[in-house]
Amino acid sequence: MDLYEHQARELFKEHGIVVPRAEVTDSPQRAREIARALGGRAVVKAQVKTGGRGKAGGVRLAADPAEAEEAARHILGMDIKGHTVGTVMLAEPCDIEREFYVSYVLDRASGGFLAIASAEGGTEIEEVAARRPEAVARIPVDPATGVHTATAVRIADAAGLPPQTVDTLVRLWKVLVREDALLVEVNPLVRTVEGRIVALDGKVTLDDNALFRQSRWGEERPTSDNPLEARAGAKGLNYVKLDGEVGVIGNGAGLVMSTLDVVAGCGARPANFLDIGGGASARVMADGLSVVLSDPDVKSVLVNVFGGITACDAVADGIVRALDEVRPTKPLVVRLDGNNAARGRALLDARAHPLVEQATTMDGAASRAARLATAASTAGCTGHAG
Amino acid sequence: MAIYLTQESKVLVQGMTGAEGMKHTRRMLAAGTDVVGGVNPRKAGRTVDFDDRAVPVFGSVREGIERTGADVTVVFVPPAFARAAVVEAADAGIGLAVVITEGIPVHDSVALTAHARTRGTRVIGPNCPGLITPGQSNAGIIPPDITKPGRVGLVSKSGTLTYQLMYELRDIGFSTCVGIGGDPVVGTSHIDCLTAFEEDPDTELIVLIGEIGGDAEERAAAHVRAHVTKPVVAYIAGFTAPEGRTMGHAGAIVSGSSGTARAKKEALEAAGVRVGSTPTETARHVLAVLDGAVGDGVVRGEAVREGAVRDGVVRDEAVRDGARA
Numbered sequence: 001m002d003l004y005e006h007q008a009r010e011l012f013k014e015h016g017i018v019v020p021r022a023e024v025t026d027s028p029q030r031a032r033e034i035a036r037a038l039g040g041r042a043v044v045k046a047q048v049k050t051g052g053r054g055k056a057g058g059v060r061l062a063a064d065p066a067e068a069e070e071a072a073r074h075i076l077g078m079d080i081k082g083h084t085v086g087t088v089m090l091a092e093p094c095d096i097e098r099e100f101y102v103s104y105v106l107d108r109a110s111g112g113f114l115a116i117a118s119a120e121g122g123t124e125i126e127e128v129a130a131r132r133p134e135a136v137a138r139i140p141v142d143p144a145t146g147v148h149t150a151t152a153v154r155i156a157d158a159a160g161l162p163p164q165t166v167d168t169l170v171r172l173w174k175v176l177v178r179e180d181a182l183l184v185e186v187n188p189l190v191r192t193v194e195g196r197i198v199a200l201d202g203k204v205t206l207d208d209n210a211l212f213r214q215s216r217w218g219e220e221r222p223t224s225d226n227p228l229e230a231r232a233g234a235k236g237l238n239y240v241k242l243d244g245e246v247g248v249i250g251n252g253a254g255l256v257m258s259t260l261d262v263v264a265g266c267g268a269r270p271a272n273f274l275d276i277g278g279g280a281s282a283r284v285m286a287d288g289l290s291v292v293l294s295d296p297d298v299k300s301v302l303v304n305v306f307g308g309i310t311a312c313d314a315v316a317d318g319i320v321r322a323l324d325e326v327r328p329t330k331p332l333v334v335r336l337d338g339n340n341a342a343r344g345r346a347l348l349d350a351r352a353h354p355l356v357e358q359a360t361t362m363d364g365a366a367s368r369a370a371r372l373a374t375a376a377s378t379a380g381c382t383g384h385a386g
Numbered sequence: 387m388a389i390y391l392t393q394e395s396k397v398l399v400q401g402m403t404g405a406e407g408m409k410h411t412r413r414m415l416a417a418g419t420d421v422v423g424g425v426n427p428r429k430a431g432r433t434v435d436f437d438d439r440a441v442p443v444f445g446s447v448r449e450g451i452e453r454t455g456a457d458v459t460v461v462f463v464p465p466a467f468a469r470a471a472v473v474e475a476a477d478a479g480i481g482l483a484v485v486i487t488e489g490i491p492v493h494d495s496v497a498l499t500a501h502a503r504t505r506g507t508r509v510i511g512p513n514c515p516g517l518i519t520p521g522q523s524n525a526g527i528i529p530p531d532i533t534k535p536g537r538v539g540l541v542s543k544s545g546t547l548t549y550q551l552m553y554e555l556r557d558i559g560f561s562t563c564v565g566i567g568g569d570p571v572v573g574t575s576h577i578d579c580l581t582a583f584e585e586d587p588d589t590e591l592i593v594l595i596g597e598i599g600g601d602a603e604e605r606a607a608a609h610v611r612a613h614v615t616k617p618v619v620a621y622i623a624g625f626t627a628p629e630g631r632t633m634g635h636a637g638a639i640v641s642g643s644s645g646t647a648r649a650k651k652e653a654l655e656a657a658g659v660r661v662g663s664t665p666t667e668t669a670r671h672v673l674a675v676l677d678g679a680v681g682d683g684v685v686r687g688e689a690v691r692e693g694a695v696r697d698g699v700v701r702d703e704a705v706r707d708g709a710r711a
């Protein structure tokens with residue numbers, strides 16, 4: 001789960017990292033008052049969980065409270081890369097002498113965390129990293145010892161950061177560990193003309209698997225702004241809405257991803273990813289089918305199950321239940337293999353619903369579902385999509 | 387022979403007395419696994435009856451090892467306790483810890499894999515289906531009755547894709563199938579398994595299954611190019627996955643331009659690995675290579691597939707059966 005900048009700022013502040021004075025609001029009038037309290041001048045920043053805010057016009061420097069109100073009015077409601085701006089943060093401006101970059105990030109290759117730091121921070125950091133990789137230090141952190149002063153000194157030296165940043169590097173590691181974060185990033189970390197080290201902007205990604213022991217985020221769990229995803233999420237289903245016309249349901253993330261690809265290879269586009277998981281019950285299958293069938297974009301549905309732990313007769317039972325509950329008007333193609341497949345197929349045969357047909361292979365089932373969805377009689381499968 | 391797990395393996399189950407642990411211990415025993423004990427400090431000294439076998443419960447992994455000579459543990463404990471369970475097993479000197487538990491915090495996975503490394507314990511998983519050496523032993527939740535012993539080794543991030551490929555190649559059979567898990571941090575990589583299969587005299591061909599996210603497949607491709615002499619056939623899932631969305635597995639996410647299926651496929655093909663566009667086509671590549679049709683295998687695979695899709699389901703099945711026969 002990504003945090004908003006203002007949430008990251010709060011975490012940094014709690015762990016003793018110096019941050020600018022700031023406040024969040026969704027109201028232009030309130031923005032004027034906040035600017036006045038900050039001393040008149042303020043940086044007005046869109047709060048969205050995506051990069052490139054500045055370039056999109058989502059960050060403005062206001063010279064006085066009236067300008068702050070005007071800037072907030074302009075930025076609130078703005079669309080930045082598909083994210084609608086709901087709140088702005090007003091922060092006290094500071095006079096920057098130098099900008100640095102520091103982060104700790106999960107490194108999948110080594111199975112640990114990396115410290116990444118550069119004396120050339122700011123909005124161009126990605127360009128710096130691409131053009132002159134030697135300007136960006138990448139130092140693995142030993143998970144057994146973490147980052148204490150000695151390690152922080154090593155990171156600062158390697159990146160050419162001034163010794164004053166060592167304290168921030170140690171505190172930032174504490175944020176990562178205590179908050180179960182996968183990424184903590186400060187960009188820029190600045191030295192002001194008065195010589196203070198201040199975290200001007202931050203990004204934090206928390207580990208969804210650890211939310212059970214990070215209770216403060218209990219009510220922050222991301223809910224989708226897509227109604228189908230929200231409904232599936234409320235039923236505990238692993239569902240991602242896509243923009244095609246073949247609804248896809250399967251068991252296991254890998255098999256479902258593969259099914260999407262095979263559908264795409266057959267000239268149709270998948271409408272969704274839905275993994276009913278291992279050992280799914282008839283209820284889970286029926287819930288899943290009812291979500292997929294309620295998607296107006298769906299023209300046909302493909303159910304692809306290889307029963308390992310999952311029993312195919314339970315899946316078939318769920319399909320039969322959903323047929324009675326939802327009364328679909330769209331065709332279903334079902335492929336069942338593995339654990340109890342014969343019993344599952346027999347259940348569907350016995351129900352003999354006119355909109356349900358069975359296929360014996362995954363490729364055959366995908367081809368059939370694609371043909372039903374596209375109406376074009378020529379739908380044929382041709383390897384990898386995209 | 388096989389890799390990591392044989393009929394000699396003596397298996398402990400941490401979390402055996404929970405619902406999942408009970409269910410799968412029963413299945414493992416039925417598959418011939420030598421399950422020598424469970425571990426639960428609150429139920430130490432009892433035994434649990436599974437059909438015709440009474441399995442003792444030990445108070446600690448160390449006690450289990452001392453009393454039975456166990457060298458493998460399968461971990462079913464809940465996410466909050468998984469780190470402590472693996473650390474305990476590694477400190478007790480277990481050789482292999484198979485972590486089935488899904489939903490372990492990443493910081494715990496980092497810590498438990500790092501700790502295991504210092505103790506010389508191999509971790510498979512977390513969030514994986516485990517591994518099976520058909521006809522010998524099954525450590526985890528892979529269905530044991532899909533296929534038989536044979537000469538194909540398989541390593542996969544995905545459980546159900548493993549089952550699908552085992553099913554497609556059920557008449558060929560497998561030396562060992564390893565589900566390494568789809569979390570961002572896992573104890574055993576594709577490369578570890580490629581190395582082990584390369585050294586295993588019973589493995590003739592290696593199937594590698596990957597998916598979007600990270601660069602494990604690209605690194606595996608570089609390893610194949612430099613160190614693997616046996617034929618490798620691969621399958622990658624997630625070509626249609628949108629950027630920035632987690633597709634089921636915690637690690638299955640395309641971030642910006644990195645972690646895409648296309649990049650993985652291209653890296654593998656550049657290393658001389660055949661990559662199937664569907665699980666079924668991947669199985670056909672395996673059959674073609676094993677039949678000795680290495681030179682024209684790719685072309686033949688294409689031709690078969692083109693023919694197969696023209697009239698759909700029935701023909702597809704016929705072609706596959708023909709290919710297997």
